[in-house]
Amino acid sequence: MFHSYTLRLAFLYATIFSISTLFLFYFFYVFTASYMTQQMDSTIQTEIQGLAERYKQEGISGLTALIAERINRHQATGNSLYLLTNYTLQPLVGNLDRWPKEASVDEDWIEFELVMDEQTNETHLARAKIFRLPGQFGLLVGRDIHQLTEAKRRIVQALTWGLVFMVLLAFSGGLVLSRRTVRKIERINQTAKSIISGDLSRRIPLTARNDDFDQLANNLNHMLDRIEMLMEDIRRVSDNIAHDLRTPLTRLRQHLEEARLEQEPTSQSAMGLEQSIKEADSLLSTFNALLRIARIEAGQIRAGFSEVDFHMLLQDVVELYEPLVEAKDQKIEQSIETQAVSDGDRDLLFQAFANLIENAIKYTPNHGKITVSLVVRPDAMIITICDNGPGIPEPERGKVFQRFYRLDQSRSTAGNGLGLSMVSAVITLHRGEITLEDNAPGLRCLIRIPS
Amino acid sequence: MTPSGGTGSLPDSENLGKMRVLLIEDDKSTASYIQKGLTEKGHSADIAGRGDVGLNMALGGNYQVLIVDRMLPSLDGLSLVEQLRQQNNLIPVLVLSALGDVDDRIEGLKAGGDDYLSKPFSFSELLARLEALVRRSTAESQETTLIAGELEMDLLARVVKRQNTPIDLQPREFRLLEYLMRHSNQVVTRTMLLENVWDYNFDPQTNVIDVHISRLRGKIDRNFNSPMLSTVRGAGYILRTH
Numbered sequence: 043m044f045h046s047y048t049l050r051l052a053f054l055y056a057t058i059f060s061i062s063t064l065f066l067f068y069f070f071y072v073f074t075a076s077y078m079t080q081q082m083d084s085t086i087q088t089e090i091q092g093l094a095e096r097y098k099q100e101g102i103s104g105l106t107a108l109i110a111e112r113i114n115r116h117q118a119t120g121n122s123l124y125l126l127t128n129y130t131l132q133p134l135v136g137n138l139d140r141w142p143k144e145a146s147v148d149e150d151w152i153e154f155e156l157v158m159d160e161q162t163n164e165t166h167l168a169r170a171k172i173f174r175l176p177g178q179f180g181l182l183v184g185r186d187i188h189q190l191t192e193a194k195r196r197i198v199q200a201l202t203w204g205l206v207f208m209v210l211l212a213f214s215g216g217l218v219l220s221r222r223t224v225r226k227i228e229r230i231n232q233t234a235k236s237i238i239s240g241d242l243s244r245r246i247p248l249t250a251r252n253d254d255f256d257q258l259a260n261n262l263n264h265m266l267d268r269i270e271m272l273m274e275d276i277r278r279v280s281d282n283i284a285h286d287l288r289t290p291l292t293r294l295r296q297h298l299e300e301a302r303l304e305q306e307p308t309s310q311s312a313m314g315l316e317q318s319i320k321e322a323d324s325l326l327s328t329f330n331a332l333l334r335i336a337r338i339e340a341g342q343i344r345a346g347f348s349e350v351d352f353h354m355l356l357q358d359v360v361e362l363y364e365p366l367v368e369a370k371d372q373k374i375e376q377s378i379e380t381q382a383v384s385d386g387d388r389d390l391l392f393q394a395f396a397n398l399i400e401n402a403i404k405y406t407p408n409h410g411k412i413t414v415s416l417v418v419r420p421d422a423m424i425i426t427i428c429d430n431g432p433g434i435p436e437p438e439r440g441k442v443f444q445r446f447y448r449l450d451q452s453r454s455t456a457g458n459g460l461g462l463s464m465v466s467a468v469i470t471l472h473r474g475e476i477t478l479e480d481n482a483p484g485l486r487c488l489i490r491i492p493s
Numbered sequence: 494m495t496p497s498g499g500t501g502s503l504p505d506s507e508n509l510g511k512m513r514v515l516l517i518e519d520d521k522s523t524a525s526y527i528q529k530g531l532t533e534k535g536h537s538a539d540i541a542g543r544g545d546v547g548l549n550m551a552l553g554g555n556y557q558v559l560i561v562d563r564m565l566p567s568l569d570g571l572s573l574v575e576q577l578r579q580q581n582n583l584i585p586v587l588v589l590s591a592l593g594d595v596d597d598r599i600e601g602l603k604a605g606g607d608d609y610l611s612k613p614f615s616f617s618e619l620l621a622r623l624e625a626l627v628r629r630s631t632a633e634s635q636e637t638t639l640i641a642g643e644l645e646m647d648l649l650a651r652v653v654k655r656q657n658t659p660i661d662l663q664p665r666e667f668r669l670l671e672y673l674m675r676h677s678n679q680v681v682t683r684t685m686l687l688e689n690v691w692d693y694n695f696d697p698q699t700n701v702i703d704v705h706i707s708r709l710r711g712k713i714d715r716n717f718n719s720p721m722l723s724t725v726r727g728a729g730y731i732l733r734t735h
Binding site for chain 2: 289291323396
């Protein structure tokens with residue numbers, strides 16, 4: 043996987059590595075090249091000294107003789123250059139046929155091109171020192187530095203290839219190193235993901251190396267242990283609260299019912315007691331729904347899964363609610379595909395779809411339209427329940443799944459605010475997703491259950 | 494399962510007579526509540542507070558129906574039912590539970606229980622279910638025609654007649670009426686109908702069953718002098734044959 047972080051890190055590695063290599067190579071080249079040039083210059087200087095001494099002792103004729111002798115001696119190697127000219131710069135003696143035009147008349151170091159072969163136009167670079175002797179004689183002493191420049195070129199070439207290789211090595215090395223790092227992070231990430239999706243018992247695997255990442259993983263694992271323990275505590279406490287409150291509530295209800303039996307059915311006190319029983323019932327049913335949602339969310343119910351025919355289930359829900367739809371003069375349309383079988387808990391699924399359809403009927407005004415559809419895809423079943431009622435404003439859509447959350451406009455209608463929490467818990471238990479969308483107008487509940 | 498209302502207007506069971514009930518329940522308050530209610534309705538109930546004692550009483554005594562709590566000292570409710578069934582004792586058993594979830598219900602029925610009720614329940618719900626269990630065990634038959642008062646149902650031809658006038662019913666209405674006819678003169682609750690006619694165990698937030706009943710009532714009672722199907726306030730519905 044080409045993670046952007048991996049690439050970034052590899053680029054960083056490669057850049058730092060390349061810049062330092064570039065510096066190293068640059069200094070290496072500069073020092074080597076200048077050393078080679080210095081060597082050349084001091085050789086020429088020595089030669090000039092020799093010539094100068096002879097000139098001092100024997101004048102221009104002695105100098106001419108020495109130059110001729112030297113030319114002869116160096117014929118074989120042939121990289122020494124000499125030229126003595128008169129004051130009009132016409133050659134007197136030397137192995138150059140003319141005074142190079144780059145050379146000024148003053149004493150100076152010059153570099154110029156030597157034509158080696160008229161046919162192929164092959165030229166060599168030469169370096170020389172020129173100066174004027176008394177009597178306006180021009181003297182040039184130099185070297186063919188073709189080999190020197192060739193050597194420098196080779197060095198640059200070698201260094202360039204070296205640099206390219208280094209950059210490639212640095213980049214791939216960086217890639218390998220950062221990918222190893224990222225993979226270790228990915229391992230932690232994967233575990234975190236499955237914990238988020240509800241499996242709090244998962245832990246990050248450790249390696250034998252006990253490096254920084256293992257220590258991080260180890261600490262995270264300890265943290266997870268602690269969280270799991272705390273959640274276990276909370277669950278136990280809330281279960282106890284619910285249980286402890288449910289028992290006295292049940293007794294209260296029993297006593298009310300007993301008292302109710304002793305009254306004349308039509309008496310004032312019987313009516314009051316009946317009202318109290320109703321209140322106790324609604325308290326108990328809220329408690330039961332809460333406990334039930336908690337149990338579904340804890341995933342304890344998966345054991346009861348069996349094969350469920352979603353086609354039949356949805357048709358049964360629609361059929362059950364049809365009279366209510368007709369009573370409000372609403373219409374319900376269904377397009378439910380067959381061959382929709384998957385593992386699940388049929389009673390819980392029925393409850394979830396019933397809650398959604400009850401909501402649709404409740405919030406859609408008279409003469410409204412409700413549609414129920416099921417589409418089977420290769421990897422999942424898509425169930426949509428739409429209405430053309432008032433819908434849910436966008437910022438509220440995520441919140442309606444929270445326990446006891448109710449929209450302002452629905453506070454006046456009956457219900458305990460747990461219906462959609464139940465739906466969400468059931469769908470999550472089936473590893474599905476539910477999203478609420480705008481049906482323009484109305485609400486569209488989109489449920490995706492992987493098959 | 495939401496308990497529903499009181500029992501004040503619950504009619505006494507008409508043709509079942511006196512039921513002999515064994516109640517195996519360790520919670521004294523619940524036990525006395527059930528016993529009191531049953532006695533009030535003219536039935537008799539013995540109480541066992543322990544599982545092993547309850548099993549012995551069930552095997553030795555002459556009871557028509559058992560109420561067994563799941564959580565019992567010395568022998569839990571499900572094991573008790575299993576042992577009972579291993580000894581070929583087919584007495585109908587209603588399992589009670591404080592847990593009340595679908596899984597528990599399936600477990601309870603798998604262990605050999607005939608019905609399942611989770612706490613808290615209303616007395617009318619319990620009584621209706623007990624009567625249904627006793628009725629089923631005394632009148633279990635494979636007849637092809639059901640007769641309840643003026644109503645006649647041919648289960649094979651799927652035809653219903655009242656006073657020989659055919660009544661046109663949707664398939665679900667047919668099943669609903671069949672259940673009511675099998676339990677005629679007996680209160681059936683909303684959850685009993687959901688479980689047995691619709692075959693789902695869930696908790697509707699609306700009065701959807703009432704709407705189905707009133708539709709059926711429209712079909713079987715409208716053109717006749719005496720209404721048969723009526724609502725028992727706070728409890729459920731009853732199909733009267735006289």
